[in-house]
Amino acid sequence: MRSAGQAGLLGEGKGHMLLSLEGVDVHYGHAKVLHEINLHILKGEVAFIVGRNGAGKTTLLKTIAGFLKPSKGSILFDHQSIQGIPPEKVALMGIRYVFQDKRVFGELTVKENIELAAYPTKEKLSDSINRILSLYPRMDILINSKAKGLSGGQRQILLIGRALIGEPKLLLIDEPTEGLSAGIMEEILDVLTKMKGQISMIIVEQNLSVVSRMADRVYMMKEGSILKEITDKTVIEKSNALEGYL
Numbered sequence: 119m120r121s122a123g124q125a126g127l128l129g130e131g132k133g134h135m136l137l138s139l140e141g142v143d144v145h146y147g148h149a150k151v152l153h154e155i156n157l158h159i160l161k162g163e164v165a166f167i168v169g170r171n172g173a174g175k176t177t178l179l180k181t182i183a184g185f186l187k188p189s190k191g192s193i194l195f196d197h198q199s200i201q202g203i204p205p206e207k208v209a210l211m212g213i214r215y216v217f218q219d220k221r222v223f224g225e226l227t228v229k230e231n232i233e234l235a236a237y238p239t240k241e242k243l244s245d246s247i248n249r250i251l252s253l254y255p256r257m258d259i260l261i262n263s264k265a266k267g268l269s270g271g272q273r274q275i276l277l278i279g280r281a282l283i284g285e286p287k288l289l290l291i292d293e294p295t296e297g298l299s300a301g302i303m304e305e306i307l308d309v310l311t312k313m314k315g316q317i318s319m320i321i322v323e324q325n326l327s328v329v330s331r332m333a334d335r336v337y338m339m340k341e342g343s344i345l346k347e348i349t350d351k352t353v354i355e356k357s358n359a360l361e362g363y364l
């Protein structure tokens with residue numbers, strides 16, 4: 119991946135609407151879990167979704183990625199309607215989802231894990247590997263180790279690297295720092311910071327100091343609804359100001 123901060127990385131579309139949800143409801147069976155969700159992100163932005171356990175954050179990401187179908191409302195991605203499109207097609211259109219459970223193929227090596235993800239795309243394996251190494255050079259010595267030996271943070275980086283294969287337009291990451299120590303969290307943040315400006319991201323995160331450091335836009339969720347959208351940098355930069363909305 120190219121270094122962050124270069125001009126024109128996202129092409130001419132920077133600042134244009136990339137994703138927009140309008141009035142989206144989602145049910146699990148008869149239970150309605152998302153209510154009237156309105157969410158927008160511009161190309162190049164890093165948006166965060168914040169909310170307590172059970173607020174509906176994962177449900178929202180799964181809906182965008184096509185794993186759940188809205189019962190009402192619209193989802194537009196890059197000016198195309200994507201609601202009801204199956205997840206494998208949504209992925210091909212350029213939206214990738216990194217699941218909350220951080221599952222890798224433990225018995226396979228890091229390289230084989232990357233290979234499996236690169237296989238269905240046209241990307242060369244060496245390009246996929248080099249992209250991960252540019253984000254996290256220490257993966258180099260682990261490349262032929264079994265993935266089950268990776269630390270939680272390294273596993274997260276492998277999953278992010280896999281999701282970047284084929285250069286998607288939007289990455290959805292569900293709680294990348296969950297369960298990680300402060301030091302490892304900094305490594306993940308470093309990786310995410312390198313990616314900022316290269317790809318648009320929607321990240322679910324409960325650690326408000328992480329949100330404060332990286333967000334262009336924040337959505338506060340509660341009980342399946344979006345309570346507030348915050349784009350004011352002076353509010354975002356104060357994690358205790360964000361805390362007030364939880």
Ligand SMILES: Nc1ncnc2c1ncn2[C@@H]1O[C@H](COP(=O)(O)OP(=O)(O)OP(=O)(O)O)[C@@H](O)[C@H]1O
Pocket residue numbers: 146149151169170171172173174175176177178218
């Ligand atoms: N497969 C399912 N079937 C029925 N209800 C579900 C299912 N998955 C989640 N729910 C319910 O939907 C609501 C939202 O869950 P969701 O996992 O989206 O929350 P979350 O904000 O991601 O929580 P966490 O912070 O714990 O990951 C919760 O009340 C949860 O119990």
Ligand SMILES: [Mg+2]
Pocket residue numbers: 175176177218292
């Ligand atoms: Mg969740």
